[in-house]
Each structure stands twice: as structure tokens, then as C-alpha cells.
Amino acid sequence: MKNVTIVGTGLIGASIGLALREAGFAGGITGIDASGDELKAALMMSAIDTAARSPDEHRAALEAADVIVLAVPVLGILNWMRQMAPHMGAHQLVTDVGSTKTRIAELAQELMPGRCLPGHPMAGKESGGAALAEAKLFRGATWIFTPLHASTEIEMSWRGWVERFGAHILDLPPERHDRICAWVSHMPQMVSTAMSAMLEDEFGDSPELRAIGGRALREMTRLGASPYSMWRDIAHTNEAPLAETLHTLEQRLQHMRENLKTAELREEFARANEFRRRIDPLR
Amino acid sequence: MKNVTIVGTGLIGASIGLALREAGFAGGITGIDASGDELKAALMMSAIDTAARSPDEHRAALEAADVIVLAVPVLGILNWMRQMAPHMGAHQLVTDVGSTKTRIAELAQELMPGRCLPGHPMAGKESGGAALAEAKLFRGATWIFTPLHASTEIEMSWRGWVERFGAHILDLPPERHDRICAWVSHMPQMVSTAMSAMLEDEFGDSPELRAIGGRALREMTRLGASPYSMWRDIAHTNEAPLAETLHTLEQRLQHMRENLKTAELREEFARANEFRRRIDPLR
Numbered sequence: 001m002k003n004v005t006i007v008g009t010g011l012i013g014a015s016i017g018l019a020l021r022e023a024g025f026a027g028g029i030t031g032i033d034a035s036g037d038e039l040k041a042a043l044m045m046s047a048i049d050t051a052a053r054s055p056d057e058h059r060a061a062l063e064a065a066d067v068i069v070l071a072v073p074v075l076g077i078l079n080w081m082r083q084m085a086p087h088m089g090a091h092q093l094v095t096d097v098g099s100t101k102t103r104i105a106e107l108a109q110e111l112m113p114g115r116c117l118p119g120h121p122m123a124g125k126e127s128g129g130a131a132l133a134e135a136k137l138f139r140g141a142t143w144i145f146t147p148l149h150a151s152t153e154i155e156m157s158w159r160g161w162v163e164r165f166g167a168h169i170l171d172l173p174p175e176r177h178d179r180i181c182a183w184v185s186h187m188p189q190m191v192s193t194a195m196s197a198m199l200e201d202e203f204g205d206s207p208e209l210r211a212i213g214g215r216a217l218r219e220m221t222r223l224g225a226s227p228y229s230m231w232r233d234i235a236h237t238n239e240a241p242l243a244e245t246l247h248t249l250e251q252r253l254q255h256m257r258e259n260l261k262t263a264e265l266r267e268e269f270a271r272a273n274e275f276r277r278r279i280d281p282l283r
Numbered sequence: 284m285k286n287v288t289i290v291g292t293g294l295i296g297a298s299i300g301l302a303l304r305e306a307g308f309a310g311g312i313t314g315i316d317a318s319g320d321e322l323k324a325a326l327m328m329s330a331i332d333t334a335a336r337s338p339d340e341h342r343a344a345l346e347a348a349d350v351i352v353l354a355v356p357v358l359g360i361l362n363w364m365r366q367m368a369p370h371m372g373a374h375q376l377v378t379d380v381g382s383t384k385t386r387i388a389e390l391a392q393e394l395m396p397g398r399c400l401p402g403h404p405m406a407g408k409e410s411g412g413a414a415l416a417e418a419k420l421f422r423g424a425t426w427i428f429t430p431l432h433a434s435t436e437i438e439m440s441w442r443g444w445v446e447r448f449g450a451h452i453l454d455l456p457p458e459r460h461d462r463i464c465a466w467v468s469h470m471p472q473m474v475s476t477a478m479s480a481m482l483e484d485e486f487g488d489s490p491e492l493r494a495i496g497g498r499a500l501r502e503m504t505r506l507g508a509s510p511y512s513m514w515r516d517i518a519h520t521n522e523a524p525l526a527e528t529l530h531t532l533e534q535r536l537q538h539m540r541e542n543l544k545t546a547e548l549r550e551e552f553a554r555a556n557e558f559r560r561r562i563d564p565l566r
Contacts, residue, residue: 184482190540194535195555208453209463212468214405214468225559231552235543236543248481249481250536254529257525260522260525261518268477276479276508280501
């Protein structure tokens with residue numbers, strides 16, 4: 001692996017560049033980003049060493065890369081894959097960091113069989129942008145891959161770098177990835193957005209809310225600050241698993257609502273307590 | 284106010300004893316608790332100066348008090364009110380720290396008109412018990428009262444002490460208190476319990492959950508560790524407002540589920556973002 005091109009030099013893309021350098025990668029790292037500012041920030045912090053700005057420069061950077069890392073939102077990843085597929089060489093690898101994997105895996109099988117290793121590092125921050133990028137962002141984090149074929153040499157090489165970032169690799173089928181993420185990430189996001197939106201409708205600028213709301217309120221609505229721009233792509237590309245978890249939650253809430261005064265409520269608390277003991281065994 | 288008797292010397296009760304002393308209260312503070320250990324812990328840390336252990340000592344402590352503070356769960360508060368009402372003197376004040384107020388206010392009007400000032404300090408910790416009590420627990424916190432009549436002299440005195448604890452007093456009608464708390468505290472609790480219980484059913488001891496679940500999962504299920512013993516009383520005494528908020532959330536989740544690919548989802552995120560800007564204007 002001599003040349004890497006990172007498409008999307010925001011928080012994750014720029015952190016990958018920094019992590020590569022910290023892990024000893026001595027080849028070229030070229031960045032592509034729709035935002036000139038993000039590209040400049042990534043360049044300034046040496047997350048990339050070359051910025052490809054024009055369509056011609058983009059094409060050259062993609063052609064010269066051994067590994068192309070797509071680090072934009074999911075619909076953007078799908079678009080880049082469609083654009084680059086006709087021009088790809090036999091030994092190039094495309095990998096990505098998208099939040100959902102089934103659609104990406106399907107398109108990869110269709111357009112670039114044998115040349116794509118979809119991935120998803122479980123790392124991030126509350127805010128995005130190259131300015132917050134860090135070489136150690138992936139240290140101790142799980143990095144999921146959804147391999148579509150036996151590993152090629154260039155894939156083994158990329159996996160080696162990811163391990164040198166300090167990440168733990170976990171291989172999953174794309175559908176399993178999307179189903180688990182619907183449960184542990186996408187559903188919690190939608191719940192927090194729903195609760196925040198309801199509270200906005202109910203209380204508006206009531207001073208009482210601010211006086212009475214405590215840690216529980218702040219914590220349960222924190223994700224309500226998340227931007228639609230990112231979640232639109234996730235909702236679009238993981239609709240069925242996400243809809244299923246939301247429907248399950250609606251039914252569970254109805255069950256609790258109808259049993260606020262019965263022993264069923266005790267059972268729900270017991271199940272929940274059990275789950276928390278698994279997650280936080282020391283508490 | 285010369286003598287105070289605190290019924291329930293756990294986290295809140297013992298913290299009230301410590302806060303009284305720190306604020307300069309020089310009278311007697313007697314404690315009553317079903318747990319000999321909690322009573323002993325409160326005595327050791329000087330949150331109380333006398334422990335009333337037998338039914339006779341309980342009766343004497345309640346008779347001698349100018350202010351009786353009921354600091355047990357709500358159904359316990361209702362029970363103590365029923366027991367003590369026939370024996371109360373005309374100048375005694377009963378106040379409490381219960382999580383719901385309508386039922387307590389109703390019983391007060393029925394059994395001890397003119398002698399009860401229901402209250403609810405918005406303070407606490409993840410775990411209970413006298414061992415975690417602190418004089419500064421109420422500093423900067425909102426302390427809600429739901430007054431049932433024009434303030435009496437002893438009520439004014441108690442309000443003065445609460446202000447000296449560093450708390451901000453907010454007066455609300457009991458029904459308004461219960462409705463707001465259903466929205467900002469009780470509903471978030473039930474949602475976190477429901478999500479935790481669902482995840483326990485879905486994943487059990489799957490190692491994938493632990494590898495993939497991040498901050499969002501931990502945060503949205505943290506309240507799932509809350510004990511049924513406390514929430515049973517809240518669900519029992521605030522059923523209608525809580526059921527209404529849960530039903531509203533069910534409908535909101537259904538709406539989002541049916542609009543994962545439409546512009547309606549953008550609207551929900553925009554409302555949620557607006558709410559978070561009110562709660563955390565600096566972000």
C-alpha cells in the first residue's frame with residue numbers, strides 16, 4: 001500500500017490520515033472534500049499531504065490510489081462508488097466508514113466485485129469536522145468490516161493498518177451489522193429526537209422546564225441535537241430494520257402504559273436492571 | 284422551629300439534616316427509619332442527633348416536632364400521613380419530599396387541612412442511602428412547593444431554611460407539578476426501562492452488543508438501572524399524566540417510523556434541535 005486517497009476529510013477521514021501517519025505509514029495521502037475549508041484544515045494538520053481540488057485532480061487521485069477510503073455520509077458513498085466504478089483498476093481497494101452497510105455491500109457486489117471491503121469504525125465525537133480529528137480516535141474502538149469475499153492481499157494490508165490504529169476488528173455480515181446498529185444506535189437516536197421534539201411542542205420556552213428538568217432529561221434528549229443531514233442517509237438506507245425496532249418499542253411502551261399499576265411493570269424493571277448489569281457489571 | 288423530625292433518613296432525609304446544621308439550625312433533629320443501618324449512618328454523620336427506634340419513640344418524636352419531614356417513597360408518605368393525622372397538634376407542620384404531589388395534596392386537604400406544605404426538592408444521586416448524604420445536595424437545585432393555603436408562620440420558617448440550603452423555591456399547583464414531572468422525569472425513565480428491557484430480550488449475553496454499543500446506548504439506557512421499588516410508587520400515584528405522555532410518545536414514534544424517507548423526518552429533527560438549543564444554549 002503506497003498511496004491512499006481519502007474522500008471526505010472531516011472528523012473520521014482526517015483522523016484516518018493522522019492514524020496512518022502515527023502508525024508509520026510513509027506513502028502518499030491525498031484528500032478530496034466538497035468543502036475547501038475541511039480540505040485545508042486536513043492539510044494544515046498533516047492528515048493528508050495533497051489536496052485534490054478539481055475534477056481532474058480527483059480523477060488522478062483516485063487512479064493513483066492503492067486504497068480509496070470513502071468517509072462521507074452513506075448516500076455520498078453510494079454516489080462516489082457509482083462514479084468511480086468504471087475507472088477502477090484490478091488491484092485497487094475501495095473501503096468506507098459508512099454507518100449502514102447493506103446497500104453499500106449490494107452496490108459493491110454489483111459494480112466492483114472483489115474490490116470492496118465495506119467498513120464501519122465505531123468511533124466519533126459529538127461534533128464533526130477535520131478540526132477535531134485525532135490519530136488516537138480509533139484506539140480501543142471496534143472497527144467492523146463486512147467482507148464480501150475471501151480477503152485479498154490489499155485487504156489484508158488495510159486490516160493490518162486498522163489494527164495498528166489500535167482498533168479491534170469485528171467481521172459481520174452486512175445485514176447483521178445493520179440490524180444491530182438499528183438497535184443500539186439508530187433507534188436510540190430516533191427516540192431522543194422524538195422526545196426532544198415532543199418537549200419542544202409541549203413546553204416551548206416555558207421557564208419551568210429549565211427549572212425542573214435534571215440530568216435524566218438532559219441525557220435522554222442529548223442526541224436530539226444531532227443533525228438531520230447525517231441521519232437522513234441512515235434512515236434512507238436502513239429503513240426496514242429501524243422501522244422494526246421502532247415498532248417493537250412502540251408496543252413495549254404501550255404494554256408498560258397499560259400496566260403502570262400491575263406486576264408487569266416490575267418485570268420490565270427487572271429485565272432492564274439485568275441489561276444494565278451486563279453493560280456496566282461494576283455498578 | 285425548635286424540633287424537626289425526619290421520617291426516612293436515606294439520601295434526601297439525611298441530607299436535609301446535614302443542610303439544617305450547616306445553615307445554623309441549633310434545635311433538635313430526630314430521625315425515624317425502618318432500616319436500623321440507615322438510622323445509625325445518619326446518627327454517625329450527625330445528620331440527626333436522636334434516633335427514634337420503637338413505636339413509642341416514634342410517637343414521642345412526632346409529637347415533639349414543630350416540623351415533620353416525610354422523606355420516604357410516596358406510598359410510604361401517604362401511610363405516615365394517615366397514621367399521624369389523628370395525633371397532630373394545631374401548630375405542627377408536615378412537609379415532604381415525595382416525587383408526585385397530587386395524591387399527597389389531596390390527602391393533606393382531607394386529613395390535615397392548613398397543616399401541610401407538600402414539597403419536592405429536584406436533587407438526588409444515582410444511588411440512595413444516608414452514606415451518600417451531603418449538606419450541599421440542594422445548593423442551586425429547584426425545590427418545588429405545592430402550597431394548599433396561604434402560608435402559615437411555621438411554613439414561612441421552613442421556606443426560610445430551604446432557601447438557606449441554597450435551593451431556589453418554585454411554587455406550583457400539585458397537578459401542574461405532576462404533569463411536568465411526567466414529561467421531564469417519569470416518561471424518560473419508562474422509555475429507558477423499556478429500551479433496556481427490549482435490548483435484554485433481543486441480545487441477552489451477545490458479545491456483539493458490548494463491542495458495538497457506544498455512548499448513545501449507555502446513556503439512553505442508564506436509567507434502566509433504576510429500581511422498581513421507587514418507581515412503583517410514582518407509577519401508582521401519577522398514572523394518568525404518565526400514561527398520557529407515553530401515549531403521545533408512541534404516536535410520535537409511529538409518525539417517525541412511517542416517515543423515515545420523507546421530509547417529515549427533517550421536521551422532527553428541526554424541532555428536536557430547537558429544543559436542545561433551549562436546554563443547552565451554549566452548544
